[in-house]
Amino acid sequence: MHKRTVTASSIAFVLLSTVALTSCSAATDIAASGDASGTLIVYTNSNSDGRGEWITEQAAAAGLDIEIVGLGGADLANRIVAEKNNPVGDVVFGLNNMFFETLKAEDAVSAYTPAWSDEVDSTAGDTEDGAFWPLVEQAIVMVYDTNTVNAADVPTEIADLWDGDQHTGNYEVNTALGQATPQLMLASLLAPYADEDGDLGISDEGWDQVQGYFGHGSPAVEGTDLYARLIRGEVDFGVIPSSGITSRDAEYGTVTGVISPQDGVPYVTEQIAVIHGTPRQDRAEEFIDWFGSSDVQGQFAAKFAAYPVNEKARVQALPAVVELIESLPKQDIDWALTREHIGEWIEKTELGYLP
Amino acid sequence: MLRSPLVLVVALVTVWFIATFLIFPSATLLIGTFFPDGQLSFRAFEKLTSSERAMNSLWHSFLLAGTLAVTVNVVGIFIVLVTDYFAIRGARILWLGYATTLIYGGIVLAAGYNFIYGRYGFVTNAVGNWFPDIDRDWFSGYFAVVVVMTLATTTNHMLFLGSSLAKIDYQTIEAARNMGAGTVRILWRIVLPALRPMIFAVTVLTFLTGLGALTAPIVLGGTDFQTIAPMILTFSKSSSSQDLAALLAIILGLATIVLLAMMNRAEKSGVYFSVAKVATPLQKQKIPNRVTNGVVHVLAYALFVVYATPVLLIVLFSFVDSTAILRGMITWDALTFENYATVFGTPSVLRPFVVSVIYSALASAIVVVGMLFVARVLQKYRNPVTGLLEYLLHIPWILPTILIALALVMTFDRPQALVGGQVLTGTTSLLLVAYIVVKIPFTLRLLKAAFASVPESLEDAARILGAGSMFTLRKVLFPLVIPTAAAITALNFNSLLDDYDAAVFLYHPLFQPLGIAIKASTEGENNLDSMSITFVYTVLLMIIMSLAMYLVYGRSGAASRRARRRKPRLIP
Known part of the structure; x- marks a missing residue:
């Protein structure tokens, strides 16, 4: 007596399961640890107001295939710590120094010295070990x-x-x-x-x-x-x-x-780092070198009213932003x-x- | 009982699932929190008892839960009676108005009421124009929270009590009338007693909702009436305070379980065969007293207006620019399609909808199908083992969703023998597992109540006629609980659709669910239209949820009406 409902729902169920299974098999490419290929997963809390889309586009133009995973600061930090035995993300940026100190203490990020390291004030990042590097203040x-x-x-x-x-x-x-x-x-x-x-x-x-x-x-x-x-x-x-x-x-x-x-x-400083244990270490480093470079940071600052730590990028920042920030003592x-x-x-x- | 292969399979799968996904992760998390160095720590307990604020909030949560258990029953039963029992003009329209709580909730619902009655709400503004001396904060605190939550949580009554009411044998009512019983007496002695198993079940759910109240107190509670849930949320996100979050959640969970046990006892002590063997469909009752009839009509329509206004406002607000909403001045110029343009202008805006629809559909289907068997076995074989299993299946009520999600991530981030040596963290399957887990207690509770109202004689008859247990289940018992099961599926689907708490830790980077997408599009320091965008998403969600309700509930409702008409022939 419920034949029609049952058939309809079973068809729906089969369809859904198929889609889900296909997505699962597609997903295993990325999830499998030790696999260096696949999309670079970038964790950030700084993807709102169109930032995420902008970064993905610019990265693609520079030949980097990335996927932005955007979550609120505290949630993101918790997620990275919870996943540290089997990391899903490859790079994290945008969290403030306080959260990065936690990630470092939990061994969830690993040290890497970016190509642009001499363009930033090293005291704004992790002075001792260079586990994370400053982007925006x-x-x-x-x-x-x-x-x-x-x-x-x-x-x-x-x-x-x-x-x-x-x-x-x-x-x-x-x-x-x-x-x-x-x-x-x-x-x-x-x-x-x-x-x-x-x-x-x-x-x-x-x-x-x-x-x-x-x-x-x-x-x-x-x-x-x-x-x-x-x-x-x-x-x-x-x-x-x-x-x-x-x-x-x-x-x-x-x-x-x-x-x-x-x-x-x-003042808070948003940082960037490689997530410890990523199978895509090389490409993660490549992304950091690209994203933190004075050119990209300058464009980012001009577009999103940010104040970059990178001194060369600062010339491109909006005058009003620079004026405000420089008028406020730290x-x-x-x-x-x-x-x-x-x-x-x-x-x-x-x-x-x-x- | 173990001779039946069906029972054996159900038992094995249930035990495996409970061990793997309920006990193991929760135990891992709880041992980590309460035995930090291998020793039991009373830190959390001492911290909480010495905090006046924590104790106050906890008391408020219990006060709210207790109040709601009464008020929601009053309003909920009234709603069910005016839509399904009494002959009220325009009952279908009324039903649609009351059903609005099915399709929205949370922050949007609280905000909706706040926009009407709050400090800057238009009712307050209008009254303020006439009486400038009124207290503009009249709609805040305990009173406001109770009013809003009472109206918002009658959903379960509408669906489940409504379907139980429909199963009452009309002949019992006619018989009572012939014996000279009046309307009130019939209601009190015949109708309400037959509804008792379902009333118990929805009361437990209401109590739980009251204990876990989060958004309504935040928005409307003011400084005088804050509840414990926001504190649990803050603590569960800070690794050094997770023990406090877990302890608070356990206190709330245990309170619910105690209530559940009391209801279980009460349920066992009575016999409720509300399904008739020779069913005569319920006929709507006229209220004989003209004055009472008038009063009931007025009340029903007043309630309708209160229910429907926030929804209409939310639809309106989704077309208004957000500054105008916040200033509380809406003019014709402020009407705009820009909010929709913003939402649909986002690249791949539809993908999160697809992802969430698939996840929610899979999870709600799996959990209902699974629990149909489990509830049946628990209902039929009552012994200490099944009793224990039943309580174990309520573990997800003891921990908040965030902690369940964290426990799953940390447990399955290495190969686990219980799941065949697989690593589940970082795969698409773990979120599905979490969704199934969090929906188990709700589903089980209501399905058990549904099975409780099925008379055993039906099953005996099937057995005597030579039907096997699977055949009996499929052809005799399931059809009787299908309306309830369908309603549960739809409710589970709707509530998972915009989930954030579980998804935030478990979603696969390439499959972003809707809750995360909404949060992302409404967050941001420069995102000033966040409220409008929330409204747009709410309207879109309402459309999907209404569709789901129509597909699953509306159609099976029609099917069960057809079935009822045919039943006398099927079961002689």
Whole structure:
């Protein structure tokens, strides 16, 4: 009595299985370890806004056949670590130095000195072992809209926002500590208070800052951009990576101002490395040499408003970007300490200080 | 029982699957987290109990689950009664309105309600124009989360309770009426008791949904009502805090299992033969009291409006530029096809759809077919061994999907004898395995409830007439549970279609599934249209999901209606 349904669904099932099986057999070419041929798998968290497509096209023009696998920073780092016994990806780029420190500690990336190594500031990457190399730099900044906020009301230090009740509920705090930007903000808050005797390497004063920052802030709203909240007057201040400013000013009609504290703002450097154990080592190195070269980095910077670490590429970067970045002093952050403790810091904050 | 070859095969396959894909990976992960240096660590427990925030969130999750177990049953049973039991004008239209929760959920649903009732929502704006003093945050916190989640999770009631209701023998109702019972009394003493196995099953599912609530509290909960799921998500992504995530998840999982055990006991203590031997199709009941009838109509249509508005808005929003949505001012100028152009302008935009449709179809078909046999065996042979197997099959409820995925990657990244010495990490098959695994408990729970309402006399009759066990299963029992099985298949298919949590660790680089593609296209520091693009994808997903519901559920529903008409001849 269900003949028609059964036949239809069995046909569908057979068709689907066939497609799936074909895809499986196609896939085994790539998955099989020790196979040097096949597409180069490039892991990145920097594929959005059309970057992934652009890189794939440019690479193809340069004779490199690549497939971009794009995931969020924390997810990508976890995936690489989980796969380290049988790596699926060949190259990883775009993660910040904190994530790369983790990958290095887990032996998930292997050292390679790229052809362009003398064109970048080696202290921006892995100075000691050369396990990963810097590509692009970004500042994490506290911004406001100069159209609505009086210059006189803008605090000079970020910590002034939660000193007293004047700005309570008036600045956005991102509580999604699984994401990169909130993690960097946390690292930046704690950096001046490193103390060997303190809890998790941080003095009590440092933890008071974290409590103040989250306690007085207005939690970010899932699905609502910071700038949307700025223009409707919900909050006056909030944190974003510097590369997002230009496009937002254009979209929302804002004129962004940046708080530039005495000690500087946190900078992050996106890196590139070969994934340890890849069967396509040669082609992975070839891709790194090509992608990090001043020519490609210069074009990338011009197209995506990035600030390249490669000094030769910097001439091609957008003047507005260069001006902003060079006007902001760099905060001194102990990245080794940060990497060692960031997991515990997140845990402590999540359990104790989030609103 | 082992003399039957069917039972033997089912038992062997089930035991192998449980050992390989449920116990082994979870054990690997849990031993790694709780015995970091070969010694049991109480770190996670101490950390959690000393955190006021964690304890509060945990309490909120339980409060929400408990509340939903009541409210969802009230609304869900009301919906089923007005669409399938009482004679209500326009019941088909009402059904379509209530069915909207079948085709969307998660962040989009929460956002949809927020756009209507939230701080900048248009209902709040409209009311604010008349009464400027209203509290603009009226729709937030516990109340808002309960309202939204109650409306959003009546899906299971609609499908499964609806199909159970259809199986009630109308003669029992007629008999009761002849004996002078009123509408309320018939409902209370005849109809609801017959629905009990299914009500138990969907209550467990509702409780679980409440415990795992993620997006609704994030969007609507405000600072006063945050639940534990976001914390579990953050912790499971940080290797040093995975023990906390696992512990929290285990607490939630155990609570569900306890409830499940209680429901199992209650289910065993009763006899529910809601399927009639000489079935007379249910006829819709008129509500005799005019006032009550009017009130029920008004309530039904009010609920319809509440259900349908967010969906209409989402379709509208997919055509609006995102700045206008966020500013809360939608004018004619803001209408645009640009969002669709962006989505369809992406190279190979269709490929993730194909990949996800194949994965979801395969996984939901395999899991339903497999669980049909398992549920049948568990239902028929009740002993400690099958009891244990049943609880083991609920392991996926104890761990969040992310941890299941991580456990699979780390377990199968080397040749494993249990899968014939294969390395599964990095192949296309591991994601399929994960999808099957996460759908097992839900499928098993509902199929068991479906089998529970099949009278044993049917099977006895088949045996006496000389039918073999496979023949009986195929020709007598399966047809009775097929409507439920079809509905489960469709629901599983729909929920896997935009999965992100499992795919993120397991997908093969060349076969990007939809969840990953959506996330990629809505992420990015310069991507300001992310909300609009989410809406476009939601509309596309709604189309596919509606199609799936129509193909699987709509058609088999028609088939079962045909079957019911013929049944008196088939089973004399």
